[in-house]
Amino acid sequence: MQRFLISLMSAVIATMWTGTLGAGEPGSIGDAEFQSLRALIRRQPGESRWMEIDWYPTVWEARKKAAAEGKPIFLMAGSGGAPAAGC
Numbered sequence: 146m147q148r149f150l151i152s153l154m155s156a157v158i159a160t161m162w163t164g165t166l167g168a169g170e171p172g173s174i175g176d177a178e179f180q181s182l183r184a185l186i187r188r189q190p191g192e193s194r195w196m197e198i199d200w201y202p203t204v205w206e207a208r209k210k211a212a213a214e215g216k217p218i219f220l221m222a223g224s225g226g227a228p229a230a231g232c
Contacts, residue, residue: 153185 201207211218
């Protein structure tokens, strides 16, 4: 992951330097270079695994599903760690 981020930052800095900062005017890039940069910033396989989880908006819905499958519930609170019941 760290290698990916370093490659991405290097590509962005190089593009900015040659395209805008070095020439004064925004430059255009070719299709091959665009596709290469696009591949670097797209979500890679195995990243953002949390998006594959079935999230439920209420504890009741999650509880019913967990009970039916014999699985535990993972409760994620927002607002800087405020309780899930709200303020």
